[in-house]
Amino acid sequence: MAPILTVKNLDKTYESGFQALKDINLNIEKGEIFALLGPNGAGKTTLISIICGIVNSTGGSVTVDGYDIVRDYRHTRSRIGLVPQELTRDAFETVWATVNFSRTLFGKPRDDAYLEKVLRDLSLWDKRNSQLRTLSGGMKRRLLIAKALSHEPSVLFLDEPTAGVDVELRQGMWETVEYLRQTGVTVILTTHYIEEAELMADRIGVINQGEIILVENKHKLMKKLGQKQLVLQLREPLSQVPAGLAAYSLTLGENGESLVYTYQTQSAQTGIDSLLKDLGEAGIRFTDLHTTQSSLEDIFLDLVNG
Numbered sequence: 001m002a003p004i005l006t007v008k009n010l011d012k013t014y015e016s017g018f019q020a021l022k023d024i025n026l027n028i029e030k031g032e033i034f035a036l037l038g039p040n041g042a043g044k045t046t047l048i049s050i051i052c053g054i055v056n057s058t059g060g061s062v063t064v065d066g067y068d069i070v071r072d073y074r075h076t077r078s079r080i081g082l083v084p085q086e087l088t089r090d091a092f093e094t095v096w097a098t099v100n101f102s103r104t105l106f107g108k109p110r111d112d113a114y115l116e117k118v119l120r121d122l123s124l125w126d127k128r129n130s131q132l133r134t135l136s137g138g139m140k141r142r143l144l145i146a147k148a149l150s151h152e153p154s155v156l157f158l159d160e161p162t163a164g165v166d167v168e169l170r171q172g173m174w175e176t177v178e179y180l181r182q183t184g185v186t187v188i189l190t191t192h193y194i195e196e197a198e199l200m201a202d203r204i205g206v207i208n209q210g211e212i213i214l215v216e217n218k219h220k221l222m223k224k225l226g227q228k229q230l231v232l233q234l235r236e237p238l239s240q241v242p243a244g245l246a247a248y249s250l251t252l253g254e255n256g257e258s259l260v261y262t263y264q265t266q267s268a269q270t271g272i273d274s275l276l277k278d279l280g281e282a283g284i285r286f287t288d289l290h291t292t293q294s295s296l297e298d299i300f301l302d303l304v305n306g
Contacts, residue, residue, distance in 0.1 A: 003027040010060035035197035038207035081148030091133035106151035
């Protein structure tokens with residue numbers, strides 16, 4: 001099956017000479033949730049703006065569902081929904097009026113049944129006659145999604161969908177995104193909350209200094225680049241790691257009450273068996289042990305920091 005979104009050799013250099021994007025190549029599969037991660041200024045917003053037809057590229061090409069975003073602007077724009085961070089419509093406008101207006105902007109014929117379904121799916125139907133100024137923060141966020149879905153796009157961009165909102169609202173947004181995937185919408189999100197990508201995304205893309213430095217299945221990424229730590233709670237505290245155990249690069253925990261051994265998850269030989277044997281021979285006893293694994297945030301920081 002052909003990707004629903006294809007980016008080839010995309011570049012963007014501004015008049016100032018600043019190169020925001022450098023030879024970006026990216027394929028997004030139909031129906032997946034793709035998380036684009038990167039620090040501020042990495043190029044996330046520029047990339048999304050080009051795909052959505054807001055900014056012109058310097059070179060390269062983008063196709064959406066087989067249509068070129070430049071030659072077939074109307075076709076591609078009608079297939080894309082963009083959910084910005086802020087709601088900018090008239091505060092005295094009603095929920096129904098604003099989603100209906102968004103639909104007509106794309107030349108779509110009136111379809112009250114479809115808009116009703118969108119509002120019901122997003123738990124906004126009871127607020128259809130309410131003015132925007134009366135909505136809660138969570139309702140405004142869901143309304144942004146309803147507006148983006150009003151013209152029946154097949155690809156939905158979520159730009160920092162939970163920035164500045166509380167944990168409860170964030171969890172509600174995660175449920176909404178999962179629902180969108182189940183309805184067949186391809187979701188591409190940018191986020192500063194790494195746990196969002198870890199929880200929801202099928203694949204992770206990392207962009208830094210205008211370049212895509214990695215695209216990988218989430219689980220494969222965490223298995224390939226993740227580290228595990230074996231933490232041993234000692235029966236007797238140590239003041240220092242014995243010299244005979246230096247090869248394991250062990251670190252002492254707080255007050256010398258534990259030993260921490262870090263190893264790569266993809267390694268065929270973790271070294272744990274030999275470590276436990278050498279600990280016994282050194283007369284070091286422990287009362288408990290457990291393992292912890294690096295999070296996606298740890299991996300992301302390692303990648304961005306080189």
